[in-house]
Amino acid sequence: MSLFIAVRVDPERCRAGQPCTACIGVCPVTIFEGRDGLAGVIGENEDECILCDLCLARCPTDAIAIHKLYADEIRTGACVQGSAK
Secondary structure, eight states, X not given: OOEEEEEEEOTTTSGGGSOOOHHHHHOTTOOEEXXXXXXXXXXXXXXXXOOOOHHHHHXXXXXXXXXXXXXXXXXXXXXXXXXXO
């Protein structure tokens, strides 16, 4: 079963506009990059996420979400209906 990873950073919660690069420094596959002192997700590298959860543990504001989407859920629309976690 194919697994797709979607990593999102909530810009409103990402240090509320204060500079922070906690996720950038801890990510072993460098999917994050800084923009204006805030972290963002690099789209091309997003699928390289190894689900280590280090960024989740390090983020002081819980601004990061990692969504695991399986091909079956995408095909049937289950991920849109909110049943994919």
